[in-house]
Amino acid sequence: PLAVIVCPGWKKAQFIFELLGDYSMSSRPLHPVLLTIGLHKDEAKNMKLPRGCDVIVTTPHSLLRLLTYRSLLFLRLCHLVLDEVQVLFFEANEQMFAILDNFKKNVEVEERESAPHQIVAVGVHWNRHVDHLVREFMKDPYIVITALEEAALYGNVQQVVHLCLECEKTSTLLQVLDFVPSQAQKTLIFTCSVAETEIVCKVVESNSIFCLKMHKEMAFNLKSILEQWKKKLSSGSHIVLTLTDDCIPLLAITDATRVVHFSFPSSPKVLGGRLYCMSDHFQSLTEQGSPAEQGDKKTKSVLLLTERNASHAVGVLRYLERADAKIPSELYEFTAGVLEAKEDKKARRPLCPYLKAFGFCKDKRICPDRHHINPEMDIPRKLSNESLPGFGHIR
Template identity: 55%
Template sequence: MAIWTRQWRVTNILLQFLNPDPLNSKSELEMHLQQPSQKMAFDLWNGVLVHSVIKLSPCRSMEMAPVSLDLKKELCKKKFVGPNIAQAYCWPAIGRGCDLVAVSQKGDDPLLYIPPLLTFLQLPSVYSFQPRRNLPLAIIVCPGQQKAHFVCQMLMDLTRFSRTLYPSLVLVGQDPEETKNIKLIKGCDVVVTTPHSLVRVLQKHCLFFIRLSHLVLDGVDVLFDEAMDEMTTILQCFREATNVPERLSTPQQLIAVGKHWTKQMESLVKENQSDPYVVITAMEEAALYGNVQQVVQLCLDCEKTSLLLTMLDFTSECLQKTLIFTNCAEEVDHVFKVGSYG
């Protein structure tokens, strides 16, 4: 356990050194007006990396969770003991309406986002300025029909005794007539679907996103890997639907959860999210997020000094940061003298 904690300390220091500012943060002027402590938050509670312009306290118990009382009762009936590490950090951000990216070993568990999202959706006054149409406020995109069925059933189970959101499962094939004749349950606020089905719906129903406030990408790493073109179309439609003056007074939230950090997710954050709240509970994925690259150079002990000087002797148009780790204090002194005096 001590070795694992030490590794996380080193990883967090290295990530903070290499990537001190949040992705896609506000303008420099706005950031200047904020307190420096709010620019970035790295937490070490049981090995969690948090990167955001805001600092939120994790909910380490159900009493602290931003979840309605009815939902808490339903979760207790299902033997849910309390939020795990990833949920403890994700739930407050979702409950506050923040854009979220979460990478965790349990990134395929819908409970990572469903309880706080349902609680948010059960506040009708928040959506009072939305058009009164029978269209969803939230869409959950899943990587496959089996997962979509599972998520939709969980939504129905958890909302059985609270304000009914009428979650609907939308799965359509390639038949244009099937897509054209699709009809949602009256009062449907949540739709669960797959990338291919959603794109087919958007091709026939151009106003399908007109009330959309929450887009959830469940298994985002798998979604991009298996349906890249469809995800590009969905995100483009989401941007077009939400980036209009009429939507400034309504919630706009993009939630992406998965098991692995990928390059596509970096583009997702930069192009589609505003001040995202990034939560990563896996050290290897945190290193990928921070763009930490490892290059192994094998040499004899007597050649370390010359090899180090060779690696440091480079010219670059832009300044680059270099962080050197050693095994002991004596080596620190030696490396410092070598680097200072060549």
């Protein structure tokens, strides 16, 4: 085959295979093959690909089983496509790296150096596995990220979260501000209203830090704010701008070094817009060096998480995990309580199909179904008057 498309499951593989069949009607015939191989060793051993097959659609486990007996499968391969790449690495990490190692060895064969070859990885989240994929298996990567909050993870922005009570937010804010920075620092503090902007600005100014403010009622002052923000800062100086989210397009700031989320971002898109204000300092993978070589990160995002935002704790935790951030133990405990409360509300939901099939759920944090036995709903159905056997073999 010229191309192999790896999907996270047989259902997605079936869907992609059918799409290829539709597209082949308006382009040259691709002769795609849907490859799903079970655990029986003879199934992989006796598998024969039809002549003229240009595209294989498969899953990580099926492909690896075939490679065990067909080690030359990748010799003609030019395109390895990874669909839902973050799911592939989450569910089949070992298999994926075995496949990539096999592809890399075949690409490095001297006779194939002039042949075109590429890895195309498509996903919705950036994480350390995708980072490793790009570093180890792509010589000249072309990276396109359309979600700004994911671009911040790629750009190596340090993610920090502080848990506090709503009534303690102001004092927590003062604790996270750097009053004597070693280098020039530009900090943005995001608030949710005009009144909150005014209050935060006064608090920061009262602690001897030069603070600007910007909200929709101060649009007339835009030019002056920008002039002061863009002034060159000497080493050790610190400028702070307190603003609301609707001012981001007006100011078009991209050179901030720190963002403080005094008010919780209302959506991932809002979070991404805030983080993009530091985009001048986002680092590419070549600038970052290897994970072991990375020192202090130049940019930092500080999130203040209070009891009002309890429902978002799970999402915050998942984002921090993908950022390889230092996560306070209190957040794990807080999240466990939130998940338990959510589970209690699922009493009338159907039992998780993964729990029924495999004995565990892939990810309870995002699964909408129930994970506790409900005696009222989970009574075994009586299919016949005969009693079920208590021992023996299932054939």
